[in-house]
Amino acid sequence: MPHRDKPTVVRPFQFFRAGAQSAANDDRPILVLDDVTKYFDADQPTLRGLNLTVQRGEFAFITGPSGAGKSTLLQLIYRKHTVDQGRILFAGRDIARLTDRSIPFLRRNLGIVFQDFKVVEHWTVFENVAIALEILSMPRRLVRSRVSEALERVGLSGRGRERTENLSGGEKQRVAVARAIVTEPALILADEPTGNLDPHLAIDILTLFEEINETGATVLFATHDHSLIAKREHRLISIVDGRVVEAQSGLSSWPGQRNKNNSGLHAVAG
Ligand SMILES: Nc1ncnc2c1ncn2[C@@H]1O[C@H](COP(=O)(O)OP(=O)(O)OP(=O)(O)O)[C@@H](O)[C@H]1O
Numbered sequence: 001m002p003h004r005d006k007p008t009v010v011r012p013f014q015f016f017r018a019g020a021q022s023a024a025n026d027d028r029p030i031l032v033l034d035d036v037t038k039y040f041d042a043d044q045p046t047l048r049g050l051n052l053t054v055q056r057g058e059f060a061f062i063t064g065p066s067g068a069g070k071s072t073l074l075q076l077i078y079r080k081h082t083v084d085q086g087r088i089l090f091a092g093r094d095i096a097r098l099t100d101r102s103i104p105f106l107r108r109n110l111g112i113v114f115q116d117f118k119v120v121e122h123w124t125v126f127e128n129v130a131i132a133l134e135i136l137s138m139p140r141r142l143v144r145s146r147v148s149e150a151l152e153r154v155g156l157s158g159r160g161r162e163r164t165e166n167l168s169g170g171e172k173q174r175v176a177v178a179r180a181i182v183t184e185p186a187l188i189l190a191d192e193p194t195g196n197l198d199p200h201l202a203i204d205i206l207t208l209f210e211e212i213n214e215t216g217a218t219v220l221f222a223t224h225d226h227s228l229i230a231k232r233e234h235r236l237i238s239i240v241d242g243r244v245v246e247a248q249s250g251l252s253s254w255p256g257q258r259n260k261n262n263s264g265l266h267a268v269a270g
């Protein structure tokens with residue numbers, strides 16, 4: 001926690017007030033990937049000349065076979081890695097140009113959820129969610145009310161005092177979602193958030209992300225689970241040969257669906 005003479009609430013830079021609360025008069029896309037190329041291996045780019053625009057308020061699945069680059073795409077957005085060519089604009093700002101000092105401000109406008117939850121097992125549910133606000137030096141009273149609101153939104157009302165290790169997998173993921181949304185980020189990045197869950201829990205968590213989307217946050221939901229994708233008509237972004245191939249309304253509008261044997265779909269989406 002940063003040391004300060006007196007406790008102050010640290011707000012993201014004005015430029016980065018990209019959260020759902022401040023989206024009203026901003027019609028720029030929340031995210032633009034412009035000709036993005038990323039190499040991990042000099043001979044074979046993982047992403048090659050990838051273009052993608054995401055408008056505020058969208059819900060999109062990101063799919064593609066294992067190794068296609070779904071996680072890499074999300075990691076570039078939260079600047080775990082940097083692009084080798086091209087640009088990523090978040091709320092109109094080129095994230096490659098952020099100084100290291102500014103990266104936390106970017107991340108405060110992002111909510112990130114992982115397959116393995118990444119909750120601290122020996123902390124309480126409350127502590128796991130509160131940490132996202134405590135690092136902003138938010139006053140305790142405000143932290144308490146914001147955390148209890150977030151827990152209510154994920155269906156864990158009144159569970160704040162429980163130790164996280166005693167929760168089920170689905171409940172732990174709800175804690176992780178509460179932690180991701182408690183700062184009211186503009187963009188939620190979910191990387192296989194249902195990968196460790198039973199099918200019925202996977203639907204519950206998907207529905208939870210949809211509810212969050214309905215309150216204004218943009219959601220990118222990476223999954224290779226076609227049974228999940230098939231249940232919804234969301235925009236479907238598939239990574240094929242390092243580029244984006246997409247359908248506007250789920251698998252039903254996917255070009256491969258028109259083939260009798262569905263081979264196009266399996267070839268691109270694993
Ligand atoms: N930090 C890294 N160092 C080297 N290579 C990497 C790194 N991260 C990813 N890669 C490589 O980039 C490619 C894309 O990996 P990525 O994890 O993005 O795929 P994915 O679509 O998320 O796969 P999965 O469905 O298995 O999660 C893979 O070939 C992977 O080995």
Ligand SMILES: [Mg+2]
Binds near residue numbers: 070071072191192
């Ligand atoms: Mg992945």
